[in-house]
Amino acid sequence: MSLVKIVGIGHYCPENTVSNDQLSNLVDTSHEWIVKRTGICERKISKGESTVDLAVKASINAMKMAKCSPQDIDLIVVATTSPDRIMPSTACSVQSILGCDNAAAFDISAACSGFLYASIIANSLIKNGEGSKALVIGSEVLSRIIDWNDRNTCVLFGDGAGAAILEVSTDNSGIISTYFGSDGKTGTKALTANQFPIKTPFADASLKREEYLQMDGREVFKFAISIIPKVVKKLLEDSGEDISNIKYIIPHQANVRIIDDAAKKLNISKDKFYINLESYGNTSAASVPIAFSEAVNKGLLNKGDKIILVAFGGGLTWAGILLEW
Ligand code: ACO
Secondary structure, three states: OOOEEEEEEEEEOOOOEEEHHHHOOOOOOOHHHHHHHHOOOEEEOOOOOOHHHHHHHHHHHHHHHHOOOHHHOOEEEEEOOOOOOOOOOHHHHHHHHHOOOOOEEEEEOOHHHHHHHHHHHHHHHHHOOOOOEEEEEEEEOHHHOOOOOOHHHHOOEOOEEEEEEEEEOOOOOEEEEEEEEEOHHHHOOOEEOOOOOOOOOOOOOOOOHHHOOEEOHHHHHHHHHHHHHHHHHHHHHHHOOOHHHEEEEEEOOOOHHHHHHHHHHOOOOHHHEOOOHHHHOEOHHHHHHHHHHHHHHOOOOOOOOEEEEEEEEOOOEEEEEEEEO
């Protein structure tokens, strides 16, 4: 069976940039603390653009690169933790706006691992003959589920979207190995958001604190530094690849200290990781495809390069993909 390949990748983020200094006017924090503890300098925050709006713009960029039209898409899978509505799905709204009339469309929820979960699902469905071209999207307006009075979380997150087009490969390159999993047993309390949707991007005084996103940062940090090396090693083992043949690891962009630790544990240079969290913060399901798309736009990937995409998130969940570009 031929491999499935990512033939187009694109991203879109809101223009509005919010600096660490701006956040220090909202909560008791500082640019120095945020940079030292996370690596984040600024993030994009939507000024009214919805999760669907961001998803549509990222998808148009991905379709441009894949040179395909909306009518060619058989499958739309959207990963999001911050959908505009419970129903219809974000995927169906994207389908309607783009005119992907021939697609089956649905959303999945796996927090920051969502884009990779969605890609693994699309990979399997295409391999199974359930369509030949998939549009996979990670899109988030997290700013509306953030408690802008909570310095533990509000400095970490941002808004944005990334999208990819997957189809059967014609040249033997593509997705080589995948791995995903979750730990609901111990992980359900580490990261929660009990309420959505919230219309305004900044704190809505009528909501109780526990309805916004809440995180046990230390628990998630501990989980992240153990799961990234585990996922990378599993993908290498399953594909028979050596880490030295991997051009880039594109990780979930949560905290540069997590990436530092992963590089140490894997005994590789930090330069092997593509990092852009300083400009976007953690955009959850959008984080990996935004970074992937940015790396492609910068011309960092050549045909035949092997890369690893790896993510972890609420649930707790994790996922990874090893592919040949
Ligand atoms: N500014 C200043 N001080 C702060 C801030 C802030 N923004 N946030 C926390 N602090 C304080 C704390 O109150 C604490 O003070 P105390 O010692 O007086 O109690 C002190 O800084 C240290 O707090 P820690 O929580 O120990 O700080 P830590 O170094 O662990 O960094 C962080 C916190 C950045 C949240 C880290 O734990 C982390 O990155 N965790 C992982 C988060 C993550 O990856 N999330 C992704 C989730 S993916 C998804 O699905 C959404």
